[in-house]
Amino acid sequence: MKIVMIEPINISMMKIEEYRQRFEAEGHQLIAYSKRAEDDQEMIKRVKDADILIIANQPLSAEVINSAENLKMISVAFTGFDHIAMEACRENDILVSNSSGYANQAVAELAFGLTIGLMRNIKDSDEAVRASKTRAGLNGNELAGKNFxxxxxGAIGQKTARIADAFGCKILVDDHKKHQLGKELGVEYLPIAELLRKSDIVSLHVPLKDSTVDLIDAEKIALMKKSAILINTARGSVVNSEALAKALNKEEIAGAGIDVFEMEPPIPEDHPLLNAKNTILTPHTAFATEEAFIKRAEIVFANIEAWFKEESQNVVS
Known part of the structure; x- marks a missing residue:
C-alpha cells in the first residue's frame, strides 16, 4: 500500500528512513513530504493513489479527501481532528485514527508555565531588568492554597490536576463523572458557573465541538473573580476572544495565558488579544516538545500497523 506523509511531523529524516524500511520490508511504500502543501490543488496531487495518509494539523478538506479514490485510512499526528472533513471520511468509508495522549504531559506543563508566568509577573519582570528597573509593582501571588x-x-485535565495538587492547590472540576483520580486528589465537582465563580485559575482542556464553541463567552467571563486568570491550551474557538479582550482591558479579570486561537498562528494584526492587558500569548506550542514528537510518531505509525492487522486503535471515525 502507498502511505503518504502529507506534511512534516517533526521527526528526523533518520527516523523517517527507519519507518520507510520497516514498511518496505512488508511490501508497502512510504512517501514523506518535507514541506506543507500551499493549497488544496497541491494537496490533491500529493494524495493521488494514496491508500493511507499521515497528517498533522494542516486542514484536510472534503475536496482533497474526495479526490483520493484509493484512500482507506488517515493517521492523524495530532490529538484534535476538527481540521479534517470528517463527514467526507464517513461518506467514503475512511477510517481515521488520532494520536491521543502523545502531548498530555507537554500541554499540562505549558498550562502551568502560563499560570506561573502570569501569577509571578515573569514577562514584566524580565522587561524591568532589561530596562534597569526594580521589582516595584511586581509582587506576585503563590499557587499554594488557590482554587484551580x-x-x-480527560487525560490532559487529569495531568494538570496532578500538577496543581503538587503545588498545593484545591482542585475544582466541572465534569460530572467521578474519576478515581478525583477521589485521590479530593477534587470538588461543580457546575461550570459555580466553578468559574470560585476559581482563582481556570484552565481549559475540552475538545472543540459544537457544544464547546464560545464555551467561555462574555457571560461566563463575568462570573469570574477580578483576581482570576484564564488559561487556554485547548482550542481557540472555545473562548470568545473579543469578550476576553474586553474583560482584560476593563480589568474584570486579572490575566490570561493563551496558546490557541481561532486560526493557526500567525494571527492577524487586528486580533483582539494582541492589545489586551496582562496576557501571555504563545503560538500553539503547548504540544511542541521533542519528547512529545517522538511519542507522536510512535503512535502514528503504530496506528497504521494496527490497521494492517485489522486491530485498529485510536479510532475517531
Whole structure:
C-alpha cells in the first residue's frame, strides 16, 4: 500500500528512513513530504493513489479527501481532528485514527508555565531588568492554597490536576463523572458557573465541538473573580476572544495565558488579544516538545500497523 506523509511531523529524516524500511520490508511504500502543501490543488496531487495518509494539523478538506479514490485510512499526528472533513471520511468509508495522549504531559506543563508566568509577573519582570528597573509593582501571588478550576477532565485535565495538587492547590472540576483520580486528589465537582465563580485559575482542556464553541463567552467571563486568570491550551474557538479582550482591558479579570486561537498562528494584526492587558500569548506550542514528537510518531505509525492487522486503535471515525 502507498502511505503518504502529507506534511512534516517533526521527526528526523533518520527516523523517517527507519519507518520507510520497516514498511518496505512488508511490501508497502512510504512517501514523506518535507514541506506543507500551499493549497488544496497541491494537496490533491500529493494524495493521488494514496491508500493511507499521515497528517498533522494542516486542514484536510472534503475536496482533497474526495479526490483520493484509493484512500482507506488517515493517521492523524495530532490529538484534535476538527481540521479534517470528517463527514467526507464517513461518506467514503475512511477510517481515521488520532494520536491521543502523545502531548498530555507537554500541554499540562505549558498550562502551568502560563499560570506561573502570569501569577509571578515573569514577562514584566524580565522587561524591568532589561530596562534597569526594580521589582516595584511586581509582587506576585503563590499557587499554594488557590482554587484551580479545570474545565475538561480527560487525560490532559487529569495531568494538570496532578500538577496543581503538587503545588498545593484545591482542585475544582466541572465534569460530572467521578474519576478515581478525583477521589485521590479530593477534587470538588461543580457546575461550570459555580466553578468559574470560585476559581482563582481556570484552565481549559475540552475538545472543540459544537457544544464547546464560545464555551467561555462574555457571560461566563463575568462570573469570574477580578483576581482570576484564564488559561487556554485547548482550542481557540472555545473562548470568545473579543469578550476576553474586553474583560482584560476593563480589568474584570486579572490575566490570561493563551496558546490557541481561532486560526493557526500567525494571527492577524487586528486580533483582539494582541492589545489586551496582562496576557501571555504563545503560538500553539503547548504540544511542541521533542519528547512529545517522538511519542507522536510512535503512535502514528503504530496506528497504521494496527490497521494492517485489522486491530485498529485510536479510532475517531
Amino acid at each position: 478550576g479545570i474545565i475538561g477532565f
